[in-house]
Amino acid sequence: MSPKAAALVLVLLAVAGAQADINPDEVASMLWKYFTELGSHAKETVDQLHQTELTKHTLLESNLQSVNSYAEDLQRQLVPFAMELQVRLAQDSQRLKEQIRRELAELQAKLAPYADEVHQQIGTNIRQLQAKMSPYAEELRSQVDRGAGELRRALEPYATELRDRLQDNAESVQASLSPYADRLQQQIDSGVESLKQRLAPLSEELKAQVGQSVEELRRGLSPYAQNVQDGLNRQLESLTAQMEQAAEELRARLAASSEELRAQLSAVAQELRQAAGSDAEGLQQRLAPLAQQLDARVGQMLEAFRQQAAPFGETFGQRLVERLEAMRGKLDSGTAGVEDHLELLEKEVREKVAAFLSTALPAQN
Incomplete structure (x- = not known):
């Protein structure tokens, strides 16, 4: 297992095992950093959305033993959700690039006379x-x-x-x-x-x-x-x-x-x-x-x-x-530029993680 994959597993385990209120923003930040592999260059970041090892389902499953039932329940739901979200981001990345490029060209043409x-x-x-x-x-x-x-x-x-x-x-x-x-x-x-x-x-x-x-x-x-x-x-x-x-x-x-x-x-x-x-x-x-x-x-x-x-x-x-x-x-x-849509992708991650965590798990006593 790569260091990146191991790091993701450890963070997921830590989040799932806490049993206190889970902070959606912390989960979103962790996933976003993993998806982008902390790339320092915007184009590399976008490319990595397509290449991340998270798509290998066995990457996480083998590391989810010896946790309590609450953690296991969260892991069973969070891992497929994260995998699906990564695929969605890869698709949305290209869509957003094209949409922003088109909108910006139209905006520039409209503003040119002024x-x-x-x-x-x-x-x-x-x-x-x-x-x-x-x-x-x-x-x-x-x-x-x-x-x-x-x-x-x-x-x-x-x-x-x-x-x-x-x-x-x-x-x-x-x-x-x-x-x-x-x-x-x-x-x-x-x-x-x-x-x-x-x-x-x-x-x-x-x-x-x-x-x-x-x-x-x-x-x-x-x-x-x-x-x-x-x-x-x-x-x-x-x-x-x-x-x-x-x-x-x-x-x-x-x-x-x-x-x-x-x-x-x-x-x-x-x-x-x-x-x-x-x-x-x-x-x-x-x-x-x-x-x-x-x-x-x-x-x-x-x-x-x-x-x-x-x-x-x-x-x-x-x-x-x-x-x-x-x-x-x-x-x-x-x-x-390539970086123009990354903020919107990150916002989408945070919104989807918050929605997922609000509905995926029963309230804890």
């Missing part, structure tokens, strides 16, 4: 979007700075406490290290969670701004797109999906950076736990460098986090502008 007006409208939308994103980028920088500053201030007393504790005798230092490390870890966890909660709402607000910007663009272009509204709507739907994906990636990057910071800070607490388990003799001498450097090390970690996370807002704004400029180019040329 090329200057369309350019001006999209240019206006780009400038408005940049104006809207600028305060959010500044707010993100501000929140990152505040959050990092608050966390540093919360951890500063621990550096002072450690230096003071080293003035005691070795046995007392050793006895107090583990409780001290536990409290330090609790403060780290609390501080990082507060930081994440501070940053999370911004990505949701950005999603709302994305929807508003696309709707403004729709209103601006609709007068020039009479009789080809379906084509315009499909292009705007694809644009919305791309922008929302960028917003989700921003949220994920902020969360990942916060967790990376947690891991770095937690390594300090772990050092102290390990020291507590070593011989008391020479413990103070071994800990002295850490005590002297603790505040500086924490400061360096927080500064690295700040430097990494603060520019995310500007990067997000640039990506949105690139999406709008790409759409303007498509409307000029009437040419659709």
